[in-house]
Every structure is written in C-alpha cells, then in structure tokens.
Amino acid sequence: MRLRIEDDFDLKKIADSGQCFRFNECMDGFSVVASDRYLFIKHIQDDEYELSCSEEEYEGFWKKYFDMELSYKKIRALISRDEDVYLYNASEYGKGIRILRQDPWEMLISFIISQRKNIPAIKASIEKICALAGKEIAKDPEGKTVYSFPTPTELASVPLPELTACSLGYRDKYVQRAAADVSSGMVNLNSYNELDDENLLKALLELYGVGIKVANCEILFGYHRLDAFPRDVWINRVLENRYPDGFKFERYAPYNGIMQQYLFFYSRSENI
DNA sequence: AGGCAGGTTCTTA
DNA sequence: TAAGAACCTGCC
Numbered sequence: 001m002r003l004r005i006e007d008d009f010d011l012k013k014i015a016d017s018g019q020c021f022r023f024n025e026c027m028d029g030f031s032v033v034a035s036d037r038y039l040f041i042k043h044i045q046d047d048e049y050e051l052s053c054s055e056e057e058y059e060g061f062w063k064k065y066f067d068m069e070l071s072y073k074k075i076r077a078l079i080s081r082d083e084d085v086y087l088y089n090a091s092e093y094g095k096g097i098r099i100l101r102q103d104p105w106e107m108l109i110s111f112i113i114s115q116r117k118n119i120p121a122i123k124a125s126i127e128k129i130c131a132l133a134g135k136e137i138a139k140d141p142e143g144k145t146v147y148s149f150p151t152p153t154e155l156a157s158v159p160l161p162e163l164t165a166c167s168l169g170y171r172d173k174y175v176q177r178a179a180a181d182v183s184s185g186m187v188n189l190n191s192y193n194e195l196d197d198e199n200l201l202k203a204l205l206e207l208y209g210v211g212i213k214v215a216n217c218e219i220l221f222g223y224h225r226l227d228a229f230p231r232d233v234w235i236n237r238v239l240e241n242r243y244p245d246g247f248k249f250e251r252y253a254p255y256n257g258i259m260q261q262y263l264f265f266y267s268r269s270e271n272i
Numbered sequence: 273a274g275g276c277a278g279g280t281t282c283t284t285a
Numbered sequence: 286t287a288a289g290a291a292c293c294t295g296c297c
Contacts (some may be wrong), residue, residue, distance in 0.1 A: 018278065115279040121295065122278085169293025174280085211280045232278035264278085 010096020174209025
C-alpha cells in the first residue's frame with residue numbers, strides 16, 4: 001500500500017536509534033520484524049512511503065507500531081533553543097525518530113541480551129535466537145528467510161547449550177530464566193500494564209538479569225511509558241559533560257524518554 | 273595484547 | 286549500603 005506520513009518519520013534514524021534490533025536497511029528500503037509480523041517499507045519521495053502490507057494490516061497493526069497517533073513534531077516544539085541549545089541541536093539532529101510500540105516480551109529479552117554488548121552484537125544474537133526457536137514468516141527482498149521472534153514457550157523449550165551458542169555469554173541463564181518464568185505464567189508481562197510507573201519498575205527489577213538500565217529500556221520501549229529515561233554509558237556521559245547542574249526532567253515530563261532518544265542518538269554521532 | 277562494548281550479580285568491608 | 290570484581294564474546 002501507499003502511505004502519506006506528515007509527521008516526523010525517518011526510517012534510517014529509527015533503525016539506528018538503538019530502540020529496535022530487527023529494523024534494518026535492506027536493498028532500497030527497510031526490513032522490519034515485530035514479533036511474528038514482517039513489513040518491508042520504502043521511502044518513495046517527500047512524505048510518501050510504500051509498505052508491503054495491506055491497508056487493513058496497517059490500520060490494525062503497523063499504524064500503532066509506528067506510534068502514528070502521537071505527533072513527534074509537536075513534542076519537538078516543546079524544546080527551546082534559547083533555553084537548552086544542546087537539546088535543541090540533538091532534537092534537530094534526531095528529527096524523525098519515533099518511539100515504536102514494541103512487544104514487552106521481545107523487548108525484555110532483547111534488552112537483557114543488550115548488556116555489555118554493542119549494537120551489531122545484540123542484533124546478531126537476536127537473529128540467532130529467532131532462527132533457532134522462531135518460525136519462518138517471510139522472505140526479505142534479498143531472499144533471506146525471516147523468522148519470528150520466539151514466543152516465551154518456544155524460547156523456554158530451547159536447551160541452555162543451544163541458547164549459549166547464540167553468543168549470549170553469561171546472559172544465557174538470564175534469558176533462560178525469563179523464558180521459563182514468562183512461559184509458566186509466573187511472570188505475566190501483560191498484567192504489568194496495569195502497574196503505575198513506580199511499581200512497574202519494581203516488578204521488572206525482580207527479574208533475574210534485569211537491572212536499572214534494562215528495566216528502564218523495557219519501560220520505555222516495551223511499555224511505551226514515554227517519560228522513562230534509561231541511563232547508559234552514552235547518556236551518562238551527556239549528563240556529566242553537558243548537564244553538570246542536572247537535566248530538567250520536570251520541564252519535559254511526560255516525554256523525557258523522547259528527549260533521551262534525541263540525546264542518545266546525538267551523543268553517539270559526535271563522540272563527546 | 274589488553275581494553276572495552278547501551279550492565280548485572282555476587283562478594284566483600 | 287556501597288564499592289569492586291567477575292562475567293561471555295567479539296572487535297579493534
């Protein structure tokens with residue numbers, strides 16, 4: 001289907017923003033995998049895009065996935081150049097980034113894997129897991145088979161040595177435990193939607209292998225709580241170097257997570 | 273070759 | 286309660 005998108009929307013920046021690991025440049029477009037769905041999306045010109053899905057599937061799934069209900073342009077307008085020139089520059093640089101509405105289970109496993117890994121390594125591990133325990137769902141334009149992200153049950157059935165072989169390193173036992181706990185129902189990620197921010201954080205921190213950083217990534221990217229502000233080495237560097245007197249979180253509530261994305265994306269580009 | 277990469281757990285004081 | 290070490294793996 002053909003689609004016109006007026007709001008901030010930059011496929012390349014979203015793919016490189018670090019929030020998703022199965023969103024990659026492929027031929028003349030982008031290959032996007034979310035749980036068990038596959039989309040190929042291509043920028044045609046100006047604000048026109050070509051999507052491999054039907055209108056029904058766009059309306060029923062991808063529209064929400066891309067968070068099209070929310071105007072990121074309007075949120076960017078909250079930022080004042082006079083008030084905070086660094087954030088302003090970051091937001092100009094990151095214009096086009098959106099926070100995708102991704103699946104809590106997929107995000108949980110992805111960010112558990114992410115610890116002490118760089119992005120290519122994270123992606124490689126996740127693709128191995130999907131090929132190992134997921135289902136074939138499509139072929140991308142390059143002819144490569146696309147696998148779904150394994151369900152909790154599918155992942156829980158994988159023996160530890162096979163998980164380890166996905167280059168998980170010491171994280172293998174974290175992934176195995178998460179799969180076991182979620183598939184058994186002991187941990188119900190859907191019910192976590194009902195928790196307020198504070199209790200959601202508390203619940204996530206109880207999971208084995210989930211610390212403060214991974215928990216906040218899960219809150220922001222898996223539960224789409226846009227005020228969550230994950231602190232990793234890059235963001236900590238920004239806060240230290242550019243905000244010695246503190247970042248004004250109250251000023252940007254409830255969208256601090258979006259500001260975090262701009263700062264993160266910008267900081268990685270300029271190597272402060 | 274040794275250090276480090278989007279951290280967390282475990283141990284020690 | 287708060288530092289510091291240990292941890293898999295891959296890449297420079």
